[in-house]
Amino acid sequence: MRRLALVAALALSANAYPAQAQAVAETADPYIWLEDIYSPRAMAWVEAENARSLAVLKADPQFAGFYADALKIAEATDRIAMPRQIGGQIANLWQDGTHVHGLWRITSPAEYEKAEPAWQTLLDLDALSAAEKANWVWAGADCEPTAERRCLVALSDGGEDANIQREFDLATRSFVSGGFTLPKSKQWVSWETPDSLIAARDWGAGTMTASGYPFVVKRVKRGAPLEAASEVFRGKPDDVFVIPRTFTDGAGHSEVVIMRGITFFEAEFVRVTPQGTTPIAVPRKSTVTGLTQGRLIFQVNEDWTPAGGQPISAGSLVAVDPAGKAAPEVIFAPGPRQSVDADEVAVTQGHVLAAVYDNVRGRAMRFTRTASGWQQSVLPLPDNAAISMVSSDRASNTAYVSVQSYLLPTALWKVDAAAGTAIQIKQTPARFAADGLVTEQFMATSKDGTKVPYFITHRADMPLTGTTPTLMTAYGGFQISYTPAYSGVTGKLWLERGGAYVVANIRGGGEFGPAWHEAGLKTKRQVIYDDFAAVAEDLMARKITSPQKLGIYGGSNGGLLMGVELIQRPELFGAVSIQIPLLDMLRYEKLSAGASWVGEYGTMANPDEKAFWLKTSPYSNLKPGAPYPETLIWTTTKDDRVGPVQARKFAARMKEYGLPYLYYESTAGGHGAGANLKEKAMTIALEMVYFQRRLMDTK
Incomplete structure (x- = not known):
């Protein structure tokens, strides 16, 4: 393991501006050939790297058991058929x-x-x-x-x-x-009528954005060739995407809504009518989630005062008349430590259901439109858990909701939205022994004084000697919340073996609404990385774990987080798993769908934003001879969202610098761990072998 005194002396400062980083970033990239994803040379490199790493991980005597356990859980026939x-x-x-x-x-x-x-x-x-x-x-x-x-x-x-x-x-x-x-x-298609579709797709040259998504919407009629489709709406080539969706409510109202994504977080909305398209008066930072009683349900992610109306706070759910003839109606306005995830809003025949989180602890709520305004009530489901709206039906008031927590296996509840009642109808069997395990929520103090919550699941008799092997994860971006979730493989392969598991609710996510996300946008992003490091330091201050026993992992934007933590704070971690990641932030806009994320990360065309990534981009800031822990990097060839090339180039540079790493690339799977349950179980087993070797099989 690493000698901590040496690591502390050599660790990079988060606020430093390494001259080497600028020099590396501004010279020709020697690994740009790996960006040609399917070239024989690139695929030969992948094959060689896979062979080297699999020879280490699959040869470990623990691998076969880990794979068998992960596959058994993934393929279990007694899991809930959602x-x-x-x-x-x-x-x-x-x-x-x-x-x-x-x-x-x-x-x-x-x-x-x-x-x-x-x-x-x-x-x-x-x-x-x-x-x-x-x-x-x-x-x-x-x-x-x-x-x-x-x-x-x-x-x-x-x-x-x-x-x-x-x-x-x-x-x-x-x-x-x-x-x-x-x-x-890459396409979004929605029914307009039983005999016509509204489609945004690749219609030929000049119809896809720089991000690789469509910006032209056409009407496709039954029996007619695609070439005969008529244009309904056209965005702009520098938009992120244009997405059409059809909403129908229980009373038979139907609305075709087109979202023109100007950035990843800002959009204009129009409705399709027989006369053409007309704009819908909502803020640009909004998300449409459904239709009820002829009103579109939006979550507005910025403070908004409608024309002639009252102020509406960011994060609120709002019912909007698409024709603009009636004032918007506030369904629910969250408090300062509350949030609503737009993906967890469901509409039944006569009600709106939503998962509302208070300090990252969820409950299910019902909202009903009445003559005197929207009335709310709490559905009788378990509190302090993760709530997911699995399915709802516009033609009835029946909905299905799942409930889970770190130690509570997923349960499925049937909700009668009209009566406001719920009954549990299915329960996933426990996948690991939870006796003696507890989950606690603590607060860490970040560098700027912000309180950052995190959950830790561990043995109740865990010794406070800094010796507990601990896995820690977070995401920290795109207003995505990490809420309590039951993971059979984490429990079986890690918690049962005496490890602890930590989820950090750092800034950049949506745990406390839009402001929590926007606190870490673009050049303000260092607070996200400081939050994560602060949680790691808090774990050590509580004597739960130590650098030699702390492993971290994250995927996609979370993979970028892992790369930055590896570069900035290597003295804090004994193992780092970087999954399907962004890592070359100076070229990310030119890779796969990278141009769509400028609203999150900024653009290299902006001098201030480029300056931030010159000192922060993991690919540009690797240092030869630095005391990084052996790092696992994994991705998939078929990922057409982030793409495999950033992971490839990072591994190649680590090899050039003589740094310790393992690399695995699945040849299928898209933006995830595999294309099917067997491939996903394989990736999980490889990663768990890596963590066991680094954190549990050492003194």
Whole structure:
């Protein structure tokens, strides 16, 4: 392990501006050839790196057991088949050891509540993949909202964001001959009527943004070729994306809404009418989540005073008349330590449901529109847990909600939104022994004095001697909240073995609403990295763990977080796993969908933002001879969102500098750990072997 005195002397200062970083950043990149993702030279490099690292990790005597346990949990047949309500039925996409690609299947609501429902297969993706010699990964289904009998099924090649879409008939359980078919593209498609679609996709030259997403929306009519599609809306080439969505409520109102994403966080909204498109008067920092009683439900992420109306605070849920004839109605305004995740808002026939978090502890709430305003009540579900709106139905008041925490296995509750009642109908069996384990919430003090909450799950009799092997994770970006979640593999492979598990709710996320996110945007981002380091230091101040026993991991933006922590504070950590990461922040805008994230990270065209990343970008700030712990870097070839190239280049530079690292690249999986359960279990097992070797198998 590292000698701490040497590490402390050599550690990089977070506020330093290393001359070497600027020199490295402004010289020719010797590893730019790795950006040619599928070139023979690049793939040969991947094959060699995989062989070297797998020879270490798979040869470890613990690997076989870890893989078996991870796969058993992933493929367990007694896990909850999460419901999707379609046409009064319950649909589900199911994967297990036999159905690797998955079965799309359906049953009745009454049958679904049985311990062993009788399912009817709609589509066998394994059979389809074999017949078409493809590696089809389920990318979802969008069903025509009036009758809900025909759906657009999206299929991805190996897990990419790009997909194909085909019309599927639920009654005949087959693709519709001569039906709607949209070839491979990054695309968003929504039903306008049973015989027409509204689609944003690659229509040919000049229709995709610099981020690689569509900005032209067209109407596709049944029986007509794509070439005959008529334009409905056009954004701009420097937008991030343009997304059409259709919303239908329980009273039969329907609204086609187009979101023009000017940046990742700012958008203009228009409604599609027979006369054309008209703007919807909402702030640019807003998200549309549903439709009820003819009102669109938005979450507004900036303070807003509507014309002639009262001020509305950032983070509020608001009901908006799309025609602009009535004033916006506030559904719920969160307090300073509260938040609502727009992804966890559901609309039933007559109510709005939402997960509301107070100091990162969730509860489910119901909102009802009345003549005197919106009334709210708390649904009778467990508090202090993570609440997810699994499925809701515009044609009824039935919704399904999942509840989980670090030690509470996921349970599924059926909600009657009209009565305001809920009953638990399914429970996932425990995947690890939780006896003697506890979860606590602590506060760390960041460098600027901000209080940063974190959860730690550990043995109740954990010795306060700084000797507990501890895994710590966070995300810190894009207003994404890390809420309490049950992880069978973390419990089985880590907690059962005496380790502790920490989730840090650092700035950049959405745990305390838009302000918590915006505190770390662009050149203010150092506070995110300071928050994470402060939690690590707090763990040590409490004598829970020590640098030799603390491992950290994170993916995507969280992978960037791990890279920065490795560069800035290597003395704090004994192991670092960097997953599907951004790491070359001086070129990120030119790689995959990187241009879409300028609203989060800034642009190299801005001198101040470039100066920040010159001193912060992990790829540019690696130092030869620095005392970094052996680092695990993993990614996937098929990731067309962040892409594998940043991980590749970082590993190549570590090799050039003689720094210790392991590298693994799965050849499928998209922006994740694998394309199927077996591939995901493989990646988990490799990572856990790495952490065991670094943190548990040492004195």
